[in-house]
Amino acid sequence: GIQVEQSPPDLILQEGANSTLRCNFSDSVNNLQWFHQNPWGQLINLFYIPSGTKQNGRLSATTVATERYSLLYISSSQTTDSGVYFCADRMYSGGGADGLTFGKGTHLIIQP
């Protein structure tokens, strides 16, 4: 199955700073999702982005499927952005649904 590498593992920033989180994949990208896990453990869907670029407020994401990576950009960070950010993709290539393989996450701390 696919392997997912996330970087950096930890990131500490001041409020207002911008950041870029990266995911590399060992195989072709199929159903890439970005999530934010808040301090209460809830996984919140940020983007479903198997290819291309999407923006939602201060967040945007770009997936370059041919090069097997995706980037998540957070601009003008706020303390509420703190938490763990995960990327995930389908475990196996091919049609139909199957489970997701997650990276180990980027632990983001935004200091006031």
Next chain:
Amino acid sequence: GAGVSQSPRYKVAKRGQDVALRCDPISGHVSLFWYQQALGQGPEFLTYFQNEAQLDKSGLPSDRFFAERPEGSVSTLKIQRTQQEDSAVYLCASSLVRGSAYEQYFGPGTRLTVT
């Protein structure tokens, strides 16, 4: 509309007890997934249902783990004779499959602590 719900949110079990964790998917979502998340790690796949059919159970760590979805809606993950290494957050997700594209939505999880 309502999201994925899970119950209980917290469960403490003595080693050797059986537990049952419930998942209510988003209405109309045919695919349902269970994941296990250990502390400080990303979620790991356990099993997958399409309607009532369990299509993949390759991630279940032992034969003490059993999942069912008898009517293609609510699902139950059962762990028999719990061990300390079963302590984790158990997450349920559902998705609406459109061809080869789908997006999974997660519930709040059940935090299981085995003492």
